[in-house]
Amino acid sequence: MHFYIKNMVCNRCKTAVQNEFEKIGVHPIAVELGEVETAEEITQQHLSELENSLKHIGFELIDDKKSRLIEQIKTEIIRLVHHSEEIENTNLSTILSDKLRYEYNYLSNLFSEVEGTTIEKYFISQRIEKVKELLVYDELSLSEIANQLGYSSTAYLSSQFKKITGLTPTFYKSLKETKRRNIDEL
Known part of the structure; x- marks a missing residue:
């Protein structure tokens, strides 16, 4: 079952x-x-x-079938962004269509109708969340993060990051030091 x-x-x-x-x-x-x-x-x-x-x-x-399909779209995007070593350079519409066996136009219209946002915007928001996570870990350079998440350039990643968060990646990374304090400093 x-x-x-x-x-x-x-x-x-x-x-x-x-x-x-x-x-x-x-x-x-x-x-x-x-x-x-x-x-x-x-x-x-x-x-x-x-x-x-x-x-x-x-x-x-x-x-219901439509809700299951919406959740499958979200799951595939989350798997692609958060659980893959590197995002494929294949088009998102092709990945979703192949995986879910529906025309992308149908998936896109259904997602927009139910969620009130586009698949692309959901994908971008997931990528930005992953960028934030990787910036806080401080293990990869911005260009390595851009490459891992399938961005065409570091400048494009920075521009999209600022558009979504209102902050530059460098400034966001600098905030992590001020977010947490040692327990003995409280």
Whole structure:
């Protein structure tokens, strides 16, 4: 049996969701971002318990086709941006169309209608969040970050970063020192 779950974005999410299934006595065969597969059927009572426990920790079962497709689009973008070593230079529309087996125009129109933003804007916001994360880690130069995230140039990354956040990447990176203080300085 397949279950589609909203808001799963990382490995901790997968673990948390798996734990909730196991609490009701169901042991998943596979747990992926946004999706759980079980061998056994779930009773209506267990399903109700599962829905409540998932909501309590920030997740939601998805039962209609359009919502599942929207969540699959988000999951693919999150996987591409946050869980890949390097973003492919392939067009996002091609990646999504190939992976989800729908025409990109349909995916784009559906996403915009339901989410109130475009797939491209969602993709950009995910990339900017990844840039922020990498800037705070301070392990890669800005040009290495641009390359890893599929930007055509460092200047383009900087321009897009400033447009979205209102800050330059360099200034954002300098803020990390002022965000946290040692406990003995409090």
